Amino acid sequence: MNARRAVVIGAGPAGLLAAAALSPAVDEVVVLDRDELPEGPEHRTGVPQSRHAHLLMPGGMDAMEELLPRAGLRAELLAAGARETALSRDMVALTPVGWFRRWRHRSHVTITSSRPLLEWVVRRAVLRCGENVRIRRARVTGLRGSARRVTGVRLADPDGGPTQDLDADWVVEAGGRGTRLLTWLDTIGVHGVRERGVDSGLANATRVYRVPDGARDWPMTLIQADPWSGRPGRSAMIVPIEHGRWMVSLGGMRGSEPPKDPEGFVDYALGLPSPLVGRLIRAAEPLGPVHVSRSTSNSRRYLEDAPVWPEGFVVLGDAAATFNPIYGQGMSVAAHGALALARALREDGIGTPGLARRVQRAVGRAADGAWTMAVSTDVLYPGVEGGRATPGDRMAAAYSQRLTRAATGSYAAAAALWDVTTLRTPPSRLFRPDALLHSLAGPPLPALAGPPLTAAEQAFLSGIG
Numbered sequence: 001m002n003a004r005r006a007v008v009i010g011a012g013p014a015g016l017l018a019a020a021a022l023s024p025a026v027d028e029v030v031v032l033d034r035d036e037l038p039e040g041p042e043h044r045t046g047v048p049q050s051r052h053a054h055l056l057m058p059g060g061m062d063a064m065e066e067l068l069p070r071a072g073l074r075a076e077l078l079a080a081g082a083r084e085t086a087l088s089r090d091m092v093a094l095t096p097v098g099w100f101r102r103w104r105h106r107s108h109v110t111i112t113s114s115r116p117l118l119e120w121v122v123r124r125a126v127l128r129c130g131e132n133v134r135i136r137r138a139r140v141t142g143l144r145g146s147a148r149r150v151t152g153v154r155l156a157d158p159d160g161g162p163t164q165d166l167d168a169d170w171v172v173e174a175g176g177r178g179t180r181l182l183t184w185l186d187t188i189g190v191h192g193v194r195e196r197g198v199d200s201g202l203a204n205a206t207r208v209y210r211v212p213d214g215a216r217d218w219p220m221t222l223i224q225a226d227p228w229s230g231r232p233g234r235s236a237m238i239v240p241i242e243h244g245r246w247m248v249s250l251g252g253m254r255g256s257e258p259p260k261d262p263e264g265f266v267d268y269a270l271g272l273p274s275p276l277v278g279r280l281i282r283a284a285e286p287l288g289p290v291h292v293s294r295s296t297s298n299s300r301r302y303l304e305d306a307p308v309w310p311e312g313f314v315v316l317g318d319a320a321a322t323f324n325p326i327y328g329q330g331m332s333v334a335a336h337g338a339l340a341l342a343r344a345l346r347e348d349g350i351g352t353p354g355l356a357r358r359v360q361r362a363v364g365r366a367a368d369g370a371w372t373m374a375v376s377t378d379v380l381y382p383g384v385e386g387g388r389a390t391p392g393d394r395m396a397a398a399y400s401q402r403l404t405r406a407a408t409g410s411y412a413a414a415a416a417l418w419d420v421t422t423l424r425t426p427p428s429r430l431f432r433p434d435a436l437l438h439s440l441a442g443p444p445l446p447a448l449a450g451p452p453l454t455a456a457e458q459a460f461l462s463g464i465g
């Protein structure tokens with residue numbers, strides 16, 4: 001029998017994790033990326049979003065560890081400088097209905113680091129664990145094959161010569177948000193894929209700071225956007241990352257976009273319902289310019305419902321579904337999609353007829369929860385394009401507001417909420433009897449008058465004026 005080759009388009013999180021999933025099932029995995037990948041944790045042009053804060057949710061981390069069981073991924077990330085934040089204990093967050101408390105429990109541990117560091121650690125782990133995986137620089141320009149089966153990819157010649165072909169028994173498209181997937185599918189005869197886009201018009205502005213002396217262990221700090229006020233959402237977060245730095249991201253929806261100039265950046269943060277983030281960054285040394293991203297719409301291609309689907313072809317990560325980044329879900333959904341691929345390959349074997357279609361359906365299901373959460377919230381903001389709040393959305397919004405209020409004074413209610421927002425469990429978790437009871441009963445503890453800071457944190461804050 002001939003050696004089996006899988007080709008993966010894109011060496012972002014989805015592509016790397018797809019390579020990990022495919023490695024045991026084939027003789028060779030070739031990951032293609034148009035970028036020259038850096039030796040270390042550095043930015044690259046193919047991933048412009050890497051200038052912005054990237055939280056790796058517990059649900060995503062669990063999926064990555066299952067995909068790379070021998071990699072010691074968490075330890076590798078921490079050794080490289082990534083930070084762990086237990087949302088229950090190490091986070092200071094103002095929701096639209098009050099401050100979350102900080103509890104003694106250490107749960108819902110989220111990894112924070114720069115995106116280049118995260119990607120670099122995952123890349124090293126995939127290459128170390130999958131000895132048959134190699135990465136090659138090449139830009140893919142199309143698919144080969146037919147609507148029945150994909151048989152490879154077309155590559156642009158780096159020197160401007162004719163295109164080349166690369167044969168494959170299995171192809172994964174993980175080319176990210178800018179994918180040309182639907183055009184590629186059209187050329188092999190797969191038509192009629194339904195698409196949906198919901199765009200809140202979020203502009204995300206990010207600047208990196210050196211953590212000020214005395215604030216080394218300052219907790220992750222969030223001022224959340226308010227979807228229930230009828231006004232454009234505005235938010236801010238301070239995310240601790242490697243090498244004693246804070247990555248500070250401000251988010252403003254259409255009509256309330258944060259400015260790019262350094263003074264306006266601080267003023268915007270000071271003008272939020274709590275000035276906490278603004279006060280902290282006013283006292284910190286900036287380490288670079290403000291970067292702005294507007295590639296923030298939710299967009300989904302319902303590939304799982306396509307009238308026909310070719311054998312040997314799967315689409316993962318942002319190429320299949322992208323989310324408003326304010327919810328921090330994209331990489332975790334990509335990891336869940338790759339895990340669906342790994343499980344199907346393990347259970348059914350790569351040659352099983354109809355496998356690609358089954359995997360694509362599982363990838364769609366893996367995106368459903370995050371999609372519902374992001375879109376049903378975004379449609380509540382004024383000026384959103386591509387969707388309107390239905391009566392069902394408004395009812396869900398009223399319920400989620402009640403549960404969030406309960407979560408400000410109850411660990412059990414907060415845990416139910418975080419189980420879902422960190423992609424550990426599907427949104428149906430919010431309708432279990434315990435969560436329903438919490439939302440009806442409201443918070444058992446009174447609302448906090450200000451941020452829940454330790455004595456040392458309070459002293460630092462007073463010290464900076």
Ligand SMILES: Cc1cc2nc3c(=O)[nH]c(=O)nc-3n(C[C@H](O)[C@H](O)[C@H](O)COP(=O)(O)OP(=O)(O)OC[C@H]3O[C@@H](n4cnc5c(N)ncnc54)[C@H](O)[C@@H]3O)c2cc1C
Binds near residue numbers: 010011140175
């Ligand atoms: C401002 C912002 C903040 C975000 N914050 C978070 C967060 O906090 N948490 C989170 O989980 N997610 C976050 N995301 C989303 C996250 O960046 C994506 O979900 C994630 O990168 C998706 O991974 P991917 O591998 O599908 O795509 P990408 O990471 O975009 O990787 C795609 C790769 O494909 C390559 N490529 C593209 N086309 C071709 C081609 N034709 N040939 C060869 N190679 C190609 C590119 O060079 C790139 O390396 C954020 C996004 C934005 C915009």
